[in-house]
Amino acid sequence: MTDHDKPKEEGYTAPAYVDPAMGDSPPAGGLIDNDAVCRDCMTAAEEVSMRRGFVDPISSAEAQAKGRACARCGKKLVAT
Numbered sequence: 001m002t003d004h005d006k007p008k009e010e011g012y013t014a015p016a017y018v019d020p021a022m023g024d025s026p027p028a029g030g031l032i033d034n035d036a037v038c039r040d041c042m043t044a045a046e047e048v049s050m051r052r053g054f055v056d057p058i059s060s061a062e063a064q065a066k067g068r069a070c071a072r073c074g075k076k077l078v079a080t
């Protein structure tokens with residue numbers, strides 16, 4: 001039996017991909033229609049679009065440096 005034929009361990013998942021440009025943490029939000037939106041206010045479709053690269057993500061460092069706030073709820077963007 002080769003390694004390819006062996007069953008995967010139970011509960012195995014691939015590690016989540018985080019773009020090296022974003023740092024070690026997931027993005028705090030994204031730019032949707034040129035408005036900063038936090039991940040709590042994003043719809044599922046917007047979240048998927050951000051992960052696939054169609055929506056520009058905002059890193060935690062960028063959000064703190066520029067003092068960005070969510071256009072929908074008004075809270076400052078922070079990493080979740």
